[in-house]
Amino acid sequence: MTSKRIVALENGCSRDYKVALVFGTSQFLRSGRPNPHYYGRIDLAALLYQQDYVQHLLLSGDNRSQYYNEPAKMQQDLLERGVPLEAMTLDAAGVSTFDSLKRSQEVYRLNQLLLITQGYHLPRALFIADHLGLQAEGCIAQGPEWAAMRNVWFREMAARLKTLGDLYIWQRKPRVLGDPQPIDF
Numbered sequence: 001m002t003s004k005r006i007v008a009l010e011n012g013c014s015r016d017y018k019v020a021l022v023f024g025t026s027q028f029l030r031s032g033r034p035n036p037h038y039y040g041r042i043d044l045a046a047l048l049y050q051q052d053y054v055q056h057l058l059l060s061g062d063n064r065s066q067y068y069n070e071p072a073k074m075q076q077d078l079l080e081r082g083v084p085l086e087a088m089t090l091d092a093a094g095v096s097t098f099d100s101l102k103r104s105q106e107v108y109r110l111n112q113l114l115l116i117t118q119g120y121h122l123p124r125a126l127f128i129a130d131h132l133g134l135q136a137e138g139c140i141a142q143g144p145e146w147a148a149m150r151n152v153w154f155r156e157m158a159a160r161l162k163t164l165g166d167l168y169i170w171q172r173k174p175r176v177l178g179d180p181q182p183i184d185f
Contacts, residue, residue, distance in 0.1 A: 024061015060094030
């Protein structure tokens with residue numbers, strides 16, 4: 001059961017984790033408007049760092065072309081919010097929730113993580129973390145109002161079903177694993 005490990009900042013996000021994994025997403029919606037999922041994650045990550053909830057941020061996302069690089073954009077926006085460069089690590093091969101979590105374990109050698117994403121995404125992320133043997137909790141980032149979430153909710157339900165297949169039927173491997181690059185303190 002993952003629900004007991006999901007909290008909002010005002011309800012006491014855990015201070016037991018040195019590293020927070022920030023899941024990537026596009027800065028803009030297809031309409032061209034700013035993506036509230038993106039800004040919710042960035043704002044929460046900066047706040048958690050500034051209030052000493054975490055010491056380091058692992059920014060994991062898609063880097064499919066020179067024109068689209070989620071981790072680099074997150075880093076840029078976090079620098080503007082006062083997070084120092086040395087407090088961030090970019091994971092440009094985090095193309096899915098599974099890949100981000102598996103790479104945090106295998107490439108960055110982390111066993112404990114605070115996960116930063118929206119509340120609808122955290123149960124799946126924590127389920128995958130449990131399957132991988134990671135100790136993790138989730139801190140809920142702000143996002144859009146529920147009325148704007150209909151399509152996202154259907155996408156998340158499909159992703160949850162796919163996760164079951166990935167973990168228990170196909171025994172999925174990350175698209176890119178790479179050599180170890182431990183995050184040390």
